[in-house]
Amino acid sequence: MLDKKISNYEDSNIIDGKYLSSKLLETLKEDVNKLKEIESDIHIASVSIGDHGPIERYVRNQKRTANSIGIKFSEINIPDNMPESDIRKSIHLLNVNPTITGIILQRPVPEHLSISLLQSYINADKDVEGMHPYNIGQIAFGKYKFGPCTALASVELLKSTGIKIKGAEITIVGHSNIVGKPIAFILMEEGATVTVCHHMTRDLNKHLLNADVILVATGQAKLIKGNMIKNGSILIDIGINVEKYKNLTRIVGDADFESCSKVAKWITPVPGGVGPMTVAMLMKNAINLVKN
Ligand code: NDP
Numbered sequence: 001m002l003d004k005k006i007s008n009y010e011d012s013n014i015i016d017g018k019y020l021s022s023k024l025l026e027t028l029k030e031d032v033n034k035l036k037e038i039e040s041d042i043h044i045a046s047v048s049i050g051d052h053g054p055i056e057r058y059v060r061n062q063k064r065t066a067n068s069i070g071i072k073f074s075e076i077n078i079p080d081n082m083p084e085s086d087i088r089k090s091i092h093l094l095n096v097n098p099t100i101t102g103i104i105l106q107r108p109v110p111e112h113l114s115i116s117l118l119q120s121y122i123n124a125d126k127d128v129e130g131m132h133p134y135n136i137g138q139i140a141f142g143k144y145k146f147g148p149c150t151a152l153a154s155v156e157l158l159k160s161t162g163i164k165i166k167g168a169e170i171t172i173v174g175h176s177n178i179v180g181k182p183i184a185f186i187l188m189e190e191g192a193t194v195t196v197c198h199h200m201t202r203d204l205n206k207h208l209l210n211a212d213v214i215l216v217a218t219g220q221a222k223l224i225k226g227n228m229i230k231n232g233s234i235l236i237d238i239g240i241n242v243e244k245y246k247n248l249t250r251i252v253g254d255a256d257f258e259s260c261s262k263v264a265k266w267i268t269p270v271p272g273g274v275g276p277m278t279v280a281m282l283m284k285n286a287i288n289l290v291k292n
Helices: 017-037 053-068 084-096 117-123 132-139 149-160 179-190 204-209 256-263 272-292
Strands: 043-049 072-078 101-103 169-173 193-197 213-218 233-237 241-245 246-254
Touching: 017 272, 043 053, 043 084, 043 179, 043 256, 053 072, 072 149, 072 272, 084 213, 084 241, 101 241, 117 132, 117 256, 132 179, 149 213, 149 272, 169 179, 169 204, 179 193, 193 204, 193 246, 204 256, 233 256
Parallel strands: 043 072, 043 101, 169 193, 169 213, 213 233
Antiparallel strands: 241 246
């Protein structure tokens, strides 16, 4: 039995990201108010490049969350035919603007642009997403004050279960720069034995069945089934996939929730797990940048 509540679902093994993020946001609101008392406003500039239709809902959600805790949020939309050098200048203007305290570069960017290059143009001390090479490097050195939001959110949800991370066998499926790799560094630093799998891993099942904890971020709907994981393990599902359901579509994770939730001791739902906590972590990063 946990000594703190982690879910609004009665008697379930669900790690409720919606509930836990709302609790975190309450604390963050207090932080924002304290900073306002010393005249430190927090103001995020969100930069979208090209057709921002597909991410409109996501950005709107970020703005609503920011405003709900007293953080200003401005949207900047850049056309996809703007030369890279001009995009760099636009980011530079935000870097030197003293009223802007944090910058988010919304993903995806048009294919002809390099997201990691654009990310490096953002000042490390305004990097709300924790994706600047300097900030990623700090993660590798175990000295980070902020980091990639989804990675931090996943670790936060894992810790809410009260698990002892030191010595735990943890398998991460997916090794992208923004999710799998930073999670691996963070958990290694915390003393876990970390195995990182990807699409060339020879025997994924072996690594899954050995794991006390599985974090999955592959973008492959329902890749992980209940019979692939150890009884009593913890499953953090980071995937967001659109699946056809009857005549409609619905969002599902990289794990098959129905079968996995019968085997796992704790599991995150999709939606309502890592997603809401990721947005809360963006806000936490934005606040920590100003505190620093
Ligand atoms: P990427 O496509 O960048 O990376 C996917 C990773 O999964 C790669 O390392 C790939 O390996 C691995 N992979 C793909 N297929 C398999 C397979 N069959 N078996 C084992 N490994 C596999 O994706 P992201 O990391 O950006 O995103 C992953 C998922 O997480 C997506 O569903 C995305 O929508 C979601 N996401 C959710 C967020 C949230 O806030 N909840 C935020 C960011 C992402 P390889 O490189 O070898 O091909």
